[in-house]
Amino acid sequence: MSKDHDYIIAGSGLAGLSLLYHLLNDDLLKTKNILVIDPLKKKENDRTWCFWEKHNGPFEPIVCHQWETLRFFAQDVSREFEMEKYRYKMIQSGDFYKLVLDLAETFPNVTFINEKISGIAEKGNRGSVKTDAGEYEAEYVFNSTGLFHPEMDEKNTLLQHFTGWYIKTEQPVFNSKIATLMDFRLNQQHGTTFMYVLPTKDTEALVEYTLFSPKTLTPKEYETELRRYIREDLQIEDYEITHSEFGVIPMSKARFKRYQGKYKRIINIGTAGGFTKPSSGYTFQFVQTHLEEVANRLKHNQSPAISPTLTDRKFLWYDLTLLDVLMTGSMTGEKIFSSLFKKVKPESILAFLANESTFWEEFKIRNAVPILPFVISGMKQILGGK
Ligand SMILES: Cc1cc2nc3c(=O)[nH]c(=O)nc-3n(C[C@H](O)[C@H](O)[C@H](O)COP(=O)(O)OP(=O)(O)OC[C@H]3O[C@@H](n4cnc5c(N)ncnc54)[C@H](O)[C@@H]3O)c2cc1C
Secondary structure, three states: OOOEEEEEEEOOOHHHHHHHHHHHOOOOHHHOOEEEEOOOOOOOOOOEEEEEEOOOOOOHHHEEEEEOEEEEEEOOEEEEEEOOOOEEEEEEHHHHHHHHHHHHHOOOOEEEEOOOEEEEEEEOOEEEEEEOOOEEEEEEEEEOOHHHOOOOOOOOEEEEEEEEEEEEOOOOOOOOOEEEEEEOOOOOOOOEEEEEEEEEEOOEEEEEEEEEEOOOOOHHHHHHHHHHHHHHHOOOOOOEEEEEEEEEEEEEOOOOOOEEOOOOOEEEOHHHHOOOOOOOOOOHHHHHHHHHHHHHHHHOOOOOOOOOOHHHHHHHHHHHHHHHHHHHOOOOHHHHHHHHHHHOOHHHHHHHHOOOOOHHHHHHHHHHOOHHHHHHHHHHHHOOOO
16 A cells, blocks of 8 residues: 555544545645545444534435424523524434445545554655554644543533433324424533433434533433433423443643644644534534535645634634633522523524624623623733633
């Protein structure tokens, strides 16, 4: 096998395979010599991706369900709202891996190797990847492994952790047109705590118990709360658990670099490039926006090392401020989100969380929450405080 490539994709999860998909769907880039390295060849349905968008994205054919109506619940607010522009969408990772891997199989210029990467560096003005079995070079290395992750600890990072159950009932009990985005009517002793209820049929739904806190819980604790919620709040006695997923997403103030090296030959993508939103953990949509731009630049012979824009920096500051408020406990997640959902049009909140809000929407959002905790946390981010 040739060890020289145009591009090396280091890590073949969401970001690596999304990039591959973007490359293979472009007439010019699909002829490039591409090497994909990951010890795992993922096929399993190991995660469910939910996100919202205004238009159909590149993965629309594998969207397994979408909702136009969402619900939000907290102790003192309950809202059901129909979205005007956005659709809340769900993709199963198993369908995603299959779509991309099946497409890649039809390209002899794409090679997969199952090796663990021990180092990525620049060699002259090329990217070089070392594995336990060899060394590979390319014009660019696109990295989604954790090799360049900044240090994350309890001081700068909150964990978003969750267990989700796909449940199936005999009788129709769900409305598959309405999803619950957040139900905060739960014990908040561990930190920001809520349920998602995402029905895909009148007899099937994903129910996910989600927390933002410094530490994960024991498997039993997730299970107990899921069982209680399904029985007492959803009032469902008989159901079968058809699939279960557990996840931990870092919500971090640590600074992730978008690229590495003197010649910017190593491009960090996905979570590794800082595309996990620090205040919400959502990643899918931000990864796609970044990688579409990366592919577009490669196509035009431009460097794919994309620095954050002023708008990116503004939203990062909002994220770090919100995360700091949550971490210092100066306001709880439940209070923040219920203040927002009481006073602001839900579509504007979604636009804000998608980094797509207008100046006017941001003004209303700022006015909906008590000013002091946010000013203090916002100033800390400007002054570089932890
Ligand atoms: C269960 C779960 C559910 C989620 N749900 C959502 C959601 O609903 N919406 C949303 O927006 N986000 C969600 N996320 C967050 C985020 O979208 C995912 O974590 C996403 O998979 C991140 O993409 P990635 O490519 O950065 O990382 P991954 O998909 O984890 O891919 C990284 C890849 O790198 C490989 N790798 C690691 N180390 C090495 C090495 N040394 N050598 C070679 N390869 C290596 C890994 O094997 C892996 O395949 C979820 C996360 C989890 C865990």
